[in-house]
Amino acid sequence: MGIAMVLANTYHLxxxxxxxxxxxxxxxxxxxxxxxxxLTDSGGYQIFxxxxxxKVSDEGVIFRSHxxxxxHLLTPELIIQFQEALGADIIMTLDECPxxxxxxxxxxxxMDRTHQWAERCQRAQKRNDQALYAIVQxxxxxxxxxxxxxxxxxLGFPGYAIGGLSVGEPEKVTRSITEETVALLPEDKPRxxxxxxxxxxxxxxxxxxxxxxxxALPTRVARNGAFFTHLGRVNIGNAAYRQMEQPIDPDCDCYxxxxxxxxxLHHLFGCQELLGYRLATIHNLSFITNLMRKVRSAILNGTxxxxxxxxxxxYKPTDEQTRLNQKQKQLKSRNLSE
Amino acid sequence: MGIAMVLANTYHLxxxxxxxxxxxxxxxxxxxxxxxxxLTDSGGYQIFxxxxxxKVSDEGVIFRSHxxxxxHLLTPELIIQFQEALGADIIMTLDECPxxxxxxxxxxxxMDRTHQWAERCQRAQKRNDQALYAIVQxxxxxxxxxxxxxxxxxLGFPGYAIGGLSVGEPEKVTRSITEETVALLPEDKPRxxxxxxxxxxxxxxxxxxxxxxxxALPTRVARNGAFFTHLGRVNIGNAAYRQMEQPIDPDCDCYxxxxxxxxxLHHLFGCQELLGYRLATIHNLSFITNLMRKVRSAILNGTxxxxxxxxxxxYKPTDEQTRLNQKQKQLKSRNLSE
Numbered sequence: 132m133g134i135a136m137v138l139a140n141t142y143h144l145x146x147x148x149x150x151x152x153x154x155x156x157x158x159x160x161x162x163x164x165x166x167x168x169x170l171t172d173s174g175g176y177q178i179f180x181x182x183x184x185x186k187v188s189d190e191g192v193i194f195r196s197h198x199x200x201x202x203h204l205l206t207p208e209l210i211i212q213f214q215e216a217l218g219a220d221i222i223m224t225l226d227e228c229p230x231x232x233x234x235x236x237x238x239x240x241x242m243d244r245t246h247q248w249a250e251r252c253q254r255a256q257k258r259n260d261q262a263l264y265a266i267v268q269x270x271x272x273x274x275x276x277x278x279x280x281x282x283x284x285x286l287g288f289p290g291y292a293i294g295g296l297s298v299g300e301p302e303k304v305t306r307s308i309t310e311e312t313v314a315l316l317p318e319d320k321p322r323x324x325x326x327x328x329x330x331x332x333x334x335x336x337x338x339x340x341x342x343x344x345x346x347a348l349p350t351r352v353a354r355n356g357a358f359f360t361h362l363g364r365v366n367i368g369n370a371a372y373r374q375m376e377q378p379i380d381p382d383c384d385c386y387x388x389x390x391x392x393x394x395x396l397h398h399l400f401g402c403q404e405l406l407g408y409r410l411a412t413i414h415n416l417s418f419i420t421n422l423m424r425k426v427r428s429a430i431l432n433g434t435x436x437x438x439x440x441x442x443x444x445x446y447k448p449t450d451e452q453t454r455l456n457q458k459q460k461q462l463k464s465r466n467l468s469e
Numbered sequence: 470m471g472i473a474m475v476l477a478n479t480y481h482l483x484x485x486x487x488x489x490x491x492x493x494x495x496x497x498x499x500x501x502x503x504x505x506x507x508l509t510d511s512g513g514y515q516i517f518x519x520x521x522x523x524k525v526s527d528e529g530v531i532f533r534s535h536x537x538x539x540x541h542l543l544t545p546e547l548i549i550q551f552q553e554a555l556g557a558d559i560i561m562t563l564d565e566c567p568x569x570x571x572x573x574x575x576x577x578x579x580m581d582r583t584h585q586w587a588e589r590c591q592r593a594q595k596r597n598d599q600a601l602y603a604i605v606q607x608x609x610x611x612x613x614x615x616x617x618x619x620x621x622x623x624l625g626f627p628g629y630a631i632g633g634l635s636v637g638e639p640e641k642v643t644r645s646i647t648e649e650t651v652a653l654l655p656e657d658k659p660r661x662x663x664x665x666x667x668x669x670x671x672x673x674x675x676x677x678x679x680x681x682x683x684x685a686l687p688t689r690v691a692r693n694g695a696f697f698t699h700l701g702r703v704n705i706g707n708a709a710y711r712q713m714e715q716p717i718d719p720d721c722d723c724y725x726x727x728x729x730x731x732x733x734l735h736h737l738f739g740c741q742e743l744l745g746y747r748l749a750t751i752h753n754l755s756f757i758t759n760l761m762r763k764v765r766s767a768i769l770n771g772t773x774x775x776x777x778x779x780x781x782x783x784y785k786p787t788d789e790q791t792r793l794n795q796k797q798k799q800l801k802s803r804n805l806s807e
Contacts, residue, residue, distance in 0.1 A: 148711065148736040155712055156732050164728045354743075373486065374493055390502045394494050398486040405692075405746055 132385065132417045133424070135167055136220075138345045141213050142174025142181070145203070146196050150213045158218035170345070171219040173210045175226035175245075175266070176294065176326065187227060189244060207251035215258045223292065224252040226266040231300040238270035246282050253286060264290035264323060271304055273311050280315035290343075291316045292323040297332075299458050302451055306335055313340040330359055330422055331448040334439050337426055349419050353411035356400045359418040363447030367411065372397040385417035386410075470723065470755045471762070473505055474558075476683045479551050480512025480519070483541070484534050488551045496556035508683070509557040511548045513564035513583075513604065514632065514664065525565060527582060545589035553596045561630065562590040564604040569638040576608035584620050591624060602628035602661060609642055611649050618653035628681075629654045630661040635670075635684075637796050640789055644673055651678040668697055668760055669786040672777050675764055687757050691749035694738045697756040701785030705749065710735040723755035724748075 139159055144150060156162045159169055178185065182194035182203075191206030207225045214222035225248045227241040245268045256263055265288040269275030283291060293312050296305050309324060316322045321342045327333065328346020336344060349359070356367040360380040367379065378388035379396055387396070387410040399407030422442075429438035449457075477497055482488060494500045497507055516523065520532035529544030545563045552560035563586045565579040583606045594601055603626040607613030621629060631650050634643050647662060654660045659680045665671065666684020674682060687697070694705040698718040705717065716726035717734055725734070725748040737745030760780075767776035787795075 147740055148732070152712055152732060152736070156714055156730055162730070162733055162736075164733075374490055376494055392494055392500070394486070394490060395500055395502075398490070398500075402485055405743055408743055409747065 132413070132420050134416065134420055136170055137163075137165060137167070138170045138172060139163075139217070139219065140172050140174055140177060141210060141217065141223075142172075142177035142205075144171075144217065145174065145205075145213060146198055146201075150216050154216040158216075160218060168221070169217075169219040170221040171214050171217050171223065172325070172345070173214070173223040173225045173266075174205070175223075176228050178205065179228040180298075187244070189247065191225075191248075192227075207248040208255040211252050211255040211257075211263075215256075215261065219261065221262045221264060221290065224249040224263065224265050226268055226294050228268070228295050228298070229270050231271060231295075231298050233270060235272055235275075238268075238272060239275055242268045242270075242275050242279050246279070249283055249288075250286060253288070262289040264288055264292050264321070266292045266294040266325070267312055267316070268295050269312075270295055271300060271308055273308070276308060276312045277315060280312055284315070284317060288320070290321040290323060292325050292343075293341075294325050296324070297326040299455065302332075302454070305332075306339070309336060309341065310339045316340075328419070329448065330419070331443065331446055333419070333422065334426070334442055337430075338435070338439055349415040350412050353415040354408045356407075356411065357415075358396075358411060359415050361442075361445050364449060367393070367396050367400050367407075369397075379414065380418075383414065383418065383421075385414050387414040387417075470751070470758050472754065472758055474508055475501075475503060475505075476508045476510060477501075477555070477557065478510050478512055478515060479548060479555065479561075480510075480515035480543075482509075482555065483512065483543075483551060484536055484539075488554050492554040496554075498556060506559070507555075507557040508559040509552050509555050509561065510663070510683070511552070511561040511563045511604075512543070513561075514566050516543065517566040518636075525582070527585065529563075529586075530565075545586040546593040549590050549593040549595075549601075553594075553599065557599065559600045559602060559628065562587040562601065562603050564606055564632050566606070566633050566636070567608050569609060569633075569636045571608060573610055573613075576606075576610060577613055580606045580608075580613050580617050584617070587621055587626075588624060591626070600627040602626055602630050602659075604630045604632040604663070605650055605654070606633050607650075608633055609638060609646055611646065614646060614650045615653060618650055622653070622655060626658070628659040628661060630663050630681075631679075632663050634662070635664040637793065640670075640792070643670075644677070647674060647679065648677045654678075666757070667786070668757070669781065669784055671757070671760065672764070672780055675768075676773070676777055687753040688750050691753040692746045694745075694749065695753075696734075696749060697753050699780070699783050702787060705731070705734050705738050705745075707735075717752065718756075721752065721756065721759075723752050725752040725755075 144153060153159055153162050160166060178192055178194050181197040184195045186193040191204055193202065193204050195202055205225065210225040226245040229238045229241040249265045252263060265283040267276065267279045267283055269279040293309060296308060313322055322340060323343035324336045324341040326346055327336055327344050328348040333344055357364045358367055358379045361382060372393040375393035377393060379393040380388050391410065396407060396410060429435040482491060491497055491500050498504060516530055516532050519535040522533045524531040529542055531540065531542050533540055543563065548563040564583040567576045567579040587603045590601060603621040605614065605617045605621055607617040631647060634646060651660055660678060661681035662674045662679040664684055665674055665682050666686040671682055695702045696705060696717045699720060710731040713731035715731060717731040718726050729748065734745060734748060767773040
């Protein structure tokens, strides 16, 4: 479907199957049989959202695995060593992610530490064929975002990510912080908004200057039966699809829509047949890939503004309350079981 | 991978999504987007193994759905009507399946009823583009198997199935009953051994004259991490695979073995990642398909006997006790939850 890059997570791969396993298997590209680009996230976000019993010090972070409770240490130097072993094309600095409702003081301390860690990551890098991106922190405080962007750009990275957003705060705040932060990052370097992935957020982020997004949302909601369409998300479990001969999205040219009726997908999900999850995933990834393709060509043609307003006029986003509830539920279930 | 026919089940499709849904969607080939051959089983076996509160009379069988407890009636006439609506290429008569430890009297009654139902199925057929196969019953009693084969062949069907085997009886008995029964069926009609699907049983069945097999075993054990190899079944969860760079079966040319290491599959299963189940399914279906291809060419070349002994000399079958335990467990879990 034309996807150019996938994301893998150093935290998850460190716990399972272990970095040395992947290294022995010839690196992540070979292990997954994926010959296009890979970005590995450092796992900062996962350490601060999934793992338990964290002890953060300037040295690094000690935490317990969310899977088996085993104890692990990560430092900026180790995270670079791990990502060099994995061999992704883009790698990330280790950051400390505060909660969105943490105090100014707490967020500032996390930011300062993130800056020190970014410098140490930069110094620890041995390979010269991987682009190391820094992660701007600073929570929901514009003043800290300014400081963070200024500090990290002074170190000179090949790309910059905005971290610590989309973690439960209201959407309006995500957007204003994104807007303020992106303006402080160099235009000639990729600007990457971490953890953002709904169609409407991608459009809004792009409008503010973001170049790269990542999110598990398109595939996670797919496995729950939510299909993206140009009118918004629809759920295949809806009785209206029981006898619908058309594809779930008649405008879509993906394998799923090209091949199967909405009724068939409804049936597969009703039976919890694994094929259903795969077909939904194919559809949602195709939808996002096609959306990005259209976004890019609209930017090149100078028609992005009208493309955006057309898209958003049709696309009914998930309402804010549902969105926040889902996010809380997801964070909670991750803490409990993942 | 060159599979020429898939099996679908009238009992399951009647309960979900319902025969009329599939009929409205243009039939089963279109619904599944499968343009090769389809065989629909009548569901006799499922009614007698999955459903509860059965009332069997000469008229037909009343049972409760294993999914929601709803009450349903199936008769020979209805089962033909359903299978004509589904539109498979091969369809099956409705049979009554006794348990393998039922008394002679009980098994005989079930057989007599199966015969009457077969005749009614034959009379009920309206479409002339579907091959209706009859199902020989008679349990583990050679005398009844003889009677059943004789009676059904006298009615003249385009194909004959052997039902009521592989339902928990010892393997030796399965084989001797198969051998006795197949000898009574016309050689110029396809002879189909229902519910049999392990590599060793396929080879043994073929040696006795069987032409068609069906079984959920290759895909079911795949989802539990069991991969067929020419040395026998191996389980991907075994620690030996954790760092194995080679494919799980170096002799296999399927997509899974061609593309991924055993270590990657081990990792996917360890994480319960859905891709693992798919890759295992692809491998096991390829293994069976390749096996059948080799079997056919060995028969044509007149080398089947040596092919068989070579294969069985290498292939370590699942031992009898494990096999019976698995069967019991499977039947039990089906009765409880499926």
